[in-house]
Each structure stands twice: as C-alpha cells, then as structure tokens.
Amino acid sequence: MSHPRRAGLLLALLAFAQFISAIDYNIVYVALPEIGRAVGFSATSLQWVVSAYAVAFGGLLLLGGRAVDLFGRRRMFVLALALYGLASLAGGLATDPGALVAARAVQGLGGALLLPATLATINTSFEEGPRRHRALAVWGGAGAVGMALGSLLGGVLTDWFGWQAVFYVNVPLALGAALVALRLMAADPAGVRRRRLDLPGVLTATLGFTALVFGIVQGPELGWSSPAALGAILGGIALVGVFLVIEGRTADPLMPLVLLRNRSLVTAMGVTFIFMGTFGAQYYFLTVYLQDVLGFDALRSGFAFLPSALVGLVGTKASEKLLGRIGVRSTVLLGLLTGAAGMALLAAGMSPGGGYAALTPGLVLISLGQGVTWTAMFVAAGTGVRAEHHGVASAMASTMQQIGGAVGLAVLVAVATSGAHGAAGAELVPGLRSAGWTAAALTVLGAAIALTLPKPASAARREPAISVAS
Structure with a gap:
C-alpha cells in the first residue's frame, strides 16, 4: 500500500476490528452470574454462553480462512462484522438459554471470518519486514488492550446497565466498522476465483x-x-x-498441504496452541481468585485488569522493536519466558489473606510477555506464505490457538480442582496456585517449541514452489 495516510487508516480499521473481537472474548465472564439468573441457565448449562462462541469459532476458522482467499478479503471482513453486530443484538434481546447460545454461536462464526480476513489484509497490504512488524504490533496491541478492557467494560456495563449491555455495546461498533470498511478497503476482484470450494x-x-x-x-x-x-x-x-x-x-x-512445509508457520501453530492455553487461561483464574477469594464484585474485578491493558500495549510496542533487532525466534522466546516467570510470580502471590498488590509483579510480567509474544507469533505464521494462501495460513494458526485455549483451560481447571471438589473461598487457593505453576511449566514447553523456528538468515525463505491450484 503506497499512500501512507490511507495505509494508516486501513491499519486503524483492522486494529479496531481486532479490538472488538478481543473485547468480546472477556466481556461476558463477569456478567455470567447475572445472565444465569436472568435468562434461566442451570449451573451446568451456563458455560455454553462462553463455549458456544469457542466451539463455533474454533470449528469454522479453516472454512473462514479459505472463504477469505476465495471470495475476497473485503467481502468476508464486512460480512464478519455484520454477523457480529446482528448476533450481538440478538444476544441482548434473548429471553431464553437456547436463543442466547445460538446468538453466541453466530458471533463465533463472525469471529471465524473476521480473524483470517484481518490477518490476510495485513499480510498482503504490508510487505514482510519492518512495515509488517509495525502493523502487526498495532493490531496485537489493540487485541491486548481489548482482552484486558473486556473484563473492565463487562464489569462496568453489567453493574450500571445490566447484562444485556455487554452484547448491545458490540452492535454500533461492529456495524459502524463494516460501513467504514466498504469505503476504506480496496474492492475485491469481480466474481470469485475460478476454483471449486472443497x-x-x-x-x-x-x-x-x-x-x-x-x-x-x-x-x-x-x-x-x-x-x-x-x-x-x-x-x-x-x-x-x-x-x-x-x-x-x-x-x-x-488447506493446501504445501503450507505444512513452511517451518515458520508450523512452529507458529505449536506456539499459538501453548500460548492460548496458558496466557489465555490467566483471565479465568484471576477472575476466580479476585471474586471468590478476595471478594471483589464485577466492577472491581474489571478495574483490576486495567494495568494489564497498559502493560500489554508496552509489550506489543517492544515486540516491534525486538523483531527488527533480534529476529522472530528470539522475540518469541523472550516473550514466552517472560510470561512463564509472570505466571510463577502470580501463583506465588495468591494467598487466602493476600491482596491485589501481591499479584502486581506477576501481572506485569504476564502482560508484558503476552504483548511481545502475540505480535511475534503471528509474524512467524505469515512469514514465507504466498499472498493467495494468507487467509488459510492465518486460519491454521488461529485454529490451533482456539483449540489450545480449550485444551489449556480444561487441563488447568482439572489441576485446580483436583482433590478440591466443592471447595470455596480460601480453600480454592492451593488449586489456583497449582494451576499457575502448571501454566508456567507449559509456557516453558512453548519456548522449547519456539526454538525450532528458522534462524533469521533462513526465515525469509518463501513457501516451497510446489504446484498448487489457485
């Protein structure tokens, strides 16, 4: 993209879309108790407010990625945001569990289209090297802030306006971004590519x-x-x-199997799997500790995540600089090891009579490591991939991210509740600390996987020149 102002506006739009998606990841957590009471969920079915989104998102990402490559980045970007906005409206209007779960599933479909469309647009609009690093850092920073502010915004909206507001807030944001995209993003080629959908x-x-x-x-x-x-x-x-x-x-x-010969992409898939299963789970366990052990309400819990947003921004900015100085592999390693240290410190800071201040060192390192790793691992996922495969390559990494998040949370919840069924209040602390230590160990395993990333001298080698229909 040659015009600097237009490139800047496009990047702002893409970052805003990521911000919307990231907010939605966490915004419902603090509203879940009120949703359960108001809509009529049972204790066992309430998790589907979260799970319906995760299942649809993770299950449809590859389809979404290929749709982006075949039908066009702008078409799928606009469709994704429209689905997001309309499904959010339906979620806020829902009066029974089935309708709300269905709305969350449609939101997941929107996410499965939006993420590959956004990443493919970045990877085809900004060439490999410093410009793409900077673009991904801005995009990653928006995501880090969105994830942290999701909890804060969820607490504020639930406390002031009721649970419906956590859905209604997405409607003007998503639909407004879709309208802007129609004016700002380059039009897709007329028609679709001449190939059958598999x-x-x-x-x-x-x-x-x-x-x-x-x-x-x-x-x-x-x-x-x-x-x-x-x-x-x-x-x-x-x-x-x-x-x-x-x-x-x-x-x-x-999914062209030639992509599995791209060592940078395959390693990035492994890293995103570990990353989401460890970093992503910290929001859940910290929320449990703040509310069930320290007695924070939804609003105070939301504000407790605000420092994470600010430090996450610092991490993404640092990642941009580090990528240019020490390369992708070293940047991913540094981010993961920083986060692992933070998880260990966070676990150590949890105690029955503790307070928020004891958690601060761990939260700072986790958020810093998250910002550094997030940008770098998606740089790795897009390195050496041909333009016509950017949508599906982004979806491959993101699919592993979603599955990793589900696996990691399941494993860590099992660790936290092992031998402590029915525990409440201060009794939860030993299990929460065990989950934190386990997450730190798994993150170190992710660092070991990152060691297989190509060295800087070979990282720029492009996808093998094997004939693949396009």
Whole structure:
C-alpha cells in the first residue's frame, strides 16, 4: 500500500476490528452470574454462553480462512462484522438459554471470518519486514488492550446497565466498522476465483474441529470418559485425519498441504496452541481468585485488569522493536519466558489473606510477555506464505490457538480442582496456585517449541514452489 495516510487508516480499521473481537472474548465472564439468573441457565448449562462462541469459532476458522482467499478479503471482513453486530443484538434481546447460545454461536462464526480476513489484509497490504512488524504490533496491541478492557467494560456495563449491555455495546461498533470498511478497503476482484470450494474438506474439517473443541470444552463438566465428551474427541480426531487425506488428494484443497512445509508457520501453530492455553487461561483464574477469594464484585474485578491493558500495549510496542533487532525466534522466546516467570510470580502471590498488590509483579510480567509474544507469533505464521494462501495460513494458526485455549483451560481447571471438589473461598487457593505453576511449566514447553523456528538468515525463505491450484 503506497499512500501512507490511507495505509494508516486501513491499519486503524483492522486494529479496531481486532479490538472488538478481543473485547468480546472477556466481556461476558463477569456478567455470567447475572445472565444465569436472568435468562434461566442451570449451573451446568451456563458455560455454553462462553463455549458456544469457542466451539463455533474454533470449528469454522479453516472454512473462514479459505472463504477469505476465495471470495475476497473485503467481502468476508464486512460480512464478519455484520454477523457480529446482528448476533450481538440478538444476544441482548434473548429471553431464553437456547436463543442466547445460538446468538453466541453466530458471533463465533463472525469471529471465524473476521480473524483470517484481518490477518490476510495485513499480510498482503504490508510487505514482510519492518512495515509488517509495525502493523502487526498495532493490531496485537489493540487485541491486548481489548482482552484486558473486556473484563473492565463487562464489569462496568453489567453493574450500571445490566447484562444485556455487554452484547448491545458490540452492535454500533461492529456495524459502524463494516460501513467504514466498504469505503476504506480496496474492492475485491469481480466474481470469485475460478476454483471449486472443497466441500468434502469443508465438511470433514468443520465437523472434525467442531467436535474436537466440543469434546474438550465439555470434558471437565461431563467427565472425560463420558460418551459425549470422549466420543466427540475421538470422532473429531478421526474426522481431522480424514480431512488431511482428502486434502492430499483433491485438486482444490481447503488447506493446501504445501503450507505444512513452511517451518515458520508450523512452529507458529505449536506456539499459538501453548500460548492460548496458558496466557489465555490467566483471565479465568484471576477472575476466580479476585471474586471468590478476595471478594471483589464485577466492577472491581474489571478495574483490576486495567494495568494489564497498559502493560500489554508496552509489550506489543517492544515486540516491534525486538523483531527488527533480534529476529522472530528470539522475540518469541523472550516473550514466552517472560510470561512463564509472570505466571510463577502470580501463583506465588495468591494467598487466602493476600491482596491485589501481591499479584502486581506477576501481572506485569504476564502482560508484558503476552504483548511481545502475540505480535511475534503471528509474524512467524505469515512469514514465507504466498499472498493467495494468507487467509488459510492465518486460519491454521488461529485454529490451533482456539483449540489450545480449550485444551489449556480444561487441563488447568482439572489441576485446580483436583482433590478440591466443592471447595470455596480460601480453600480454592492451593488449586489456583497449582494451576499457575502448571501454566508456567507449559509456557516453558512453548519456548522449547519456539526454538525450532528458522534462524533469521533462513526465515525469509518463501513457501516451497510446489504446484498448487489457485
């Protein structure tokens, strides 16, 4: 993109879209108790307010990524935001659990289109190197602020206006951004690319990843050996295996297997899996500690996340500088190890009679590491990928991110509740600390995976020149 002002406006739009998506990740958490009471959820079904979004998002990302490559980045970006806005309106108007869960699932579909459309636009509008690093840092900073402010905004809106407000706030933001995109983003080519949509791949990938995420999300609630959870996980794995076989044989693959030869992308997929399962879970456990141990209400819990937003911004800005000086691999390593140290300190700061101040050193390091890692791992995911594959490559990394978030939260919840069923208040602390130590150890494992990223001299090598229909 040659015109600096237009490039800046486009980047602002893309960052704003990421901000909306990131806010929605956390905004409902603090409103869940009120939603459960007002809408009529049972204690076991309330989790679906969160899980319906995660299952749809994780299950449909590959389809969303390929749709971006085939039908156009602007078309899918605008459609995603429209779905987000309309589904948010439906969520706020919902009067029964089924309607609210359905609205959250449609929001997940919007997210599955929005994330690859945003990343593909960044990766095709800003060339590899400093300009793309800067663009991804701005985009990542918006996401870090959105995730942290989601809890704050959720607390404020729930306290002042009721639970419906956490949905209504998305309506003008998403629909307004969609209208701006129609004016600002370059028009897509007329028609669609001359290739068939890989329907067998679409069905097996969507059903496989949806079943896998469903089984992982339901495992802690239903029991890992329950027919529903175990059947979904095993069925999902089988369908993903069938999907990979189909992709190796079709002329028009949903996910070109040539992308799996890109070492930077494959390693980034592993890193995003660990990242979301550890960094992403910290919001859940910190909320539990603040509300159930320290007795914070929704509003105070929201404000407690505000420093994380500010430090996360510092982390993304630092990531941009580090990428240019020490390269992608070293930046990812530094971010992960900083976050692991923060998780250990956060666990150490939790105590039955403790306070918020004891958590501050851990929160600072976690947020700093999150900002550094987030930008760098998506730089790695887009390195060496051809323009016509940026949508699906972004979706591949993001799919692992969503599955990692579900797996990580399930594992850490199991650690936190092991031997402490029915615990409440101060009794929760030992389990929460164990979950924190486990998260720190898993993050170090992510750093070990990051060591396989290509060295700077070879990182810029492009996708292997194997014939793939496009």
